[in-house]
Amino acid sequence: MADSGSRIGEDDEVPGRVKENLCQPCLSKDKKTVADKFCSTCNEFQCNDCSNVHNVLAILKNHKLMGVKEADVASFSIKMKALDLCDQHQRSLEFFCEDEKKLCCSTCAIINHRKCHSVVEIEKIAGKINKRISTLGEKLKEAKEAAESVARYIRSSKHQLAGDIREIHVEVRRLRDKVMRMFDDLEESVVNSAETIERETLENLTRKQTQIEKHLADVTSCLETIESIFKNGTSVQKYIAGQKMESNVNALSRNIKEECQNLETMNISFHFDETLKMPPLPITEYVPGQLLFRSARQGDVNSVEMTMKLTPVSATVLKKTGDDIKIPLYTGIDFLADGRLVAVDNSNKKCLVYNEKLENVGSYKLSFIPLSVVVVSEEEVAITRCGEKKIEFLHVSKCNEISSSRTCKVKKKYDSICLKNDRQFVVGTYDEPRPVRILSLTGEEQDLRINFPNKTYPIGTSASTYIRNSDYSEILVITDRYEHTVYIYDFIVRNVKNDQIKGPCGAAGGPSDTILVCCRETDTIVQISQTGQILSSHKIDMKNPFRVCVSRDKSFLVVTNICVGNRKMQKFKILT
Structure with missing residues (x-):
């Protein structure tokens, strides 16, 4: 691409000023001349005098010349950062001297490499590189x-x-x-x-x-x-x-x-x-x-990598209360900003609020079967709906009052849900070939640029979470319950398999940018580094842990289970 510096006013643009392309060969001689032609082969603007060299040298006669107005500069746009220019002559590099292993512009080829036996056009050998x-x-x-x-x-x-x-x-x-x-x-x-x-x-x-x-x-x-x-x-x-x-x-x-x-x-x-x-x-x-x-x-x-310790703080046994038809099954939990906990009861179609002592302080009857929940802001949560292509938004007040806010229609069926940023979610699909997608707060959907394994997950067999780190990186985590595998997607895909990882279900971001995973078959919470190293494993007093969430300040952890007849919710203090 022609150097962006070849345009007048590029760095000090003034409204109404017309930008002109300058001749780049002249610029290399500290001379400013308005360009009349553009050579797509040289990839530079040239004045009439400089472009006439194409008619003199046989080696340049096949170059493509066009008028400046005809040149579609955008089609040549790429971040080469002057890598394609000769350091000595500031002309486009067109040749490679195989004798001296050097890149050459047309001037170099004529002046410095006339005696070399093998000077070839880059275009002819570029496919090999x-x-x-x-x-x-x-x-x-x-x-x-x-x-x-x-x-x-x-x-x-x-x-x-x-x-x-x-x-x-x-x-x-x-x-x-x-x-x-x-x-x-x-x-x-x-x-x-x-x-x-x-x-x-x-x-x-x-x-x-x-x-x-x-x-x-x-x-x-x-x-x-x-x-x-x-x-x-x-x-x-x-x-x-x-x-x-x-x-x-x-x-x-x-x-x-x-x-x-x-x-x-x-x-x-x-x-x-x-x-x-x-x-x-x-x-x-x-x-x-x-x-x-x-x-x-x-x-x-x-x-x-920093390992953690878990100290039990409180626990509650999940039993039928009030208008419950079945024993509660919490398939989604998340911390509100003030330390309260929001949970969704899959068995009884409810959204509930708990205080810091895990005491129930609010409840709301839903018209659908909930799967997962994520806190969107101080007083708003989003819930995925089982068997429906919809996301439900609820308002949760400081006084623990819950009310419906809005319903967002989507194109896929989603299970797990977590925040990517203040405008987007990362959502886990089920019965779909792509296990994870991006969803905006207004319902726009898009795929991630990741080559996922060719596998479709039934509902409840996989969950995803997203971790944005303080050291410039982003991590996507997907659990595969039946393959006993945790997939970590960064620049490199890591398949974490270990005897301590059996039946992985829910996952969350832990302290020091680590990953916490519920392992259903070992009754443990396993701490994994972003590079796939098992840092610690914590046996908990709960059968079949299923979902886990961590407070905003990474100081508390809450886990729920899916065990028949003995369902619990436990809170732990995280020590590092």
């Missing part, structure tokens, strides 16, 4: 994934460091009753030392984070260029991009690999000698304990 541009794209994707892992590790390390410091405070305060007044001096001495280590370590981590974020931005930029060229570019453009970007890609990969190899695992703790007899000295002269700081190289970033 498609695989290289694809390989570069894959290499950049791998580098991007590694950079994201490093970014997650650094964030995790900072969180862990802060947690260790908090533990030191707790341990030191536990000793207060034993050392009484001397503890004041001890606390000041130990905590100040710990905070000095924390401050210095955080500064180091922040410097590393800045560096990896720069690499990540570079990788993302290169990847966008590669993907744009691979998708829309001509064979010539792909060949040129492959030649010119290979060294940059290799350098980025080396830099990110070096960052991965230089990672360090750090923890800080305080150990007190319980048998110590305090000497008659000021506490600052003899500290009854030792502040330990350890730092070690971390070879595998994934192994430092």
Whole structure:
């Protein structure tokens, strides 16, 4: 494409100003001349004098010339970022010297490579290079994934460091009753030392984070260029991009690999000698304990993903009450912004609200069988309808009053539903060849650009969730109950199979951007990293867990089950 800089006023556009295309060969000589022609082969605008060279040199006679007004510049639009221009002459690259392994413009070919035996037109050999541009794209994707892992590790390390410091405070305060007044001096001495280590370590981590974020931005930029060229570019453009970007890609990969190899695992703790007899000295002269700081190289970033612990908070047994016909079956649950819980009862066609103690404080009779529910805003929820191509919206007030808001007609039957952003849902289908789709809040539907397995899920055998991370990435998770598999879609598709994953059902985003999955056949909640590593598995006092949700601040988890005759809803505190 002709360089966008060849148009007058491109960077300082004024209303009413007419843009003119300038001759690019003249521009390379610091001369501004209005272009009269456009050469689609050279991919540049030229004045009459410069375009006449096509009639002089035999090698240029097959080039396609057209008037400026006839040129459809948009048809040549692609993010080549000047990759197709000669560094020396700023002319389009048309030839490749096989003797010197260099890309050449027509000027280079005539001046610098006249004595070379094999100077070929790029257009004739470009078809052989498609695989290289694809390989570069894959290499950049791998580098991007590694950079994201490093970014997650650094964030995790900072969180862990802060947690260790908090533990030191707790341990030191536990000793207060034993050392009484001397503890004041001890606390000041130990905590100040710990905070000095924390401050210095955080500064180091922040410097590393800045560096990896720069690499990540570079990788993302290169990847966008590669993907744009691979998708829309001509064979010539792909060949040129492959030649010119290979060294940059290799350098980025080396830099990110070096960052991965230089990672360090750090923890800080305080150990007190319980048998110590305090000497008659000021506490600052003899500290009854030792502040330990350890730092070690971390070879595998994934192994430092943050694991969680679950502490039971409350539980409720689901029984028939009031006008219930059957034992309640909660197939959808989600947290409201203020910590209340909204649930849908599939057996009795109800939407219910629970307070923080899991006490029922609101109920609303539905005219349909609900499947799943998601909180849309502070006072609105959306519910999928069983056997119907509709999404129901309800209003849930601060006083726990529930009322119908609107009904949205859709084209497919949906089961699971979660928010993608403030305008769209990610919805799981059933009895459809594509298991997940995007749905707007107003009902527009579209497919994701993902090559899903050729499989149709019956109702209740699969669920999906969507996680938007703080480190520039987005994750789609799909559970397959009968295949005992969790599919994680990022740039790379990961099929997570493990003895701890049996009958996976509901899924939700957990702490530190991890994934939480209900495993029906093992009665567990399994924590999985985004790279597919099993981080922890938690046996819960509930048969056949089915649906799980996590509070907005990632501090609480609620799970429901589908067990016949013993249905529960439990709430846990998440500790990391």
